[in-house]
Amino acid sequence: MDCNSKQLIKFLKKHIDHKRIKHSVNTAREAVMLAKRYGVDEQKAYIAGMTHDVAKGKCRFGLNKLAKEYNVIIDEFEISNPELTHGKLGAEIVSRQLGIRDKEILSAIRWHTTGRADMSMLEKIIYIADIIEPGRKFKGIGEIKKLAYEDIDAAMISALEQVMKFVQSRGFALHSKSIEAYQYLKEREEKKKLGI
Ligand SMILES: [Fe+2]
Ligand SMILES: [Fe+2]
Known part of the structure; x- marks a missing residue:
């Protein structure tokens, strides 16, 4: 992969506004720090962080049109919650328009909206980088930030609990993939405690 920051910014400018580009740069920086901490390829973390929201901000019509064009299947839940489709579509845009074929990068973009x-x-x-980047401000972020560098699974649990609270407070339903992500992590946490 020979994507440098200039190429990535040029690509992002075609799709998202200045505010979202700033969020993407911040997410990429945070992702690289986390990659260092957990021994993950930093270049992959950088590219995924920079491009994760490339499909964000498109209107419902634009998202549906693109999904059709790229043969991306949108489930019933996503049709009524178009905000959630930008991960799936983002991965397609990055693959088709930027020529990135790395499965790990594409999958990180794809699942950043719901988890799994x-x-x-x-x-x-x-x-996690998407949620804790320095531009984010919300109640409970301090706890997730602290956990992110200590135990990323615990940070995921805390982040998903925040998402659940937020979604419930607005009267929305949580995507089944987020529920599965949470249950999986809680089960693992339990097994760890029991030493299984
Ligand atoms: Fe996003
Ligand atoms: Fe984001």
């Missing part, structure tokens, strides 16, 4: 059970370390890094 048994996530790879790079997937968890992008999920």
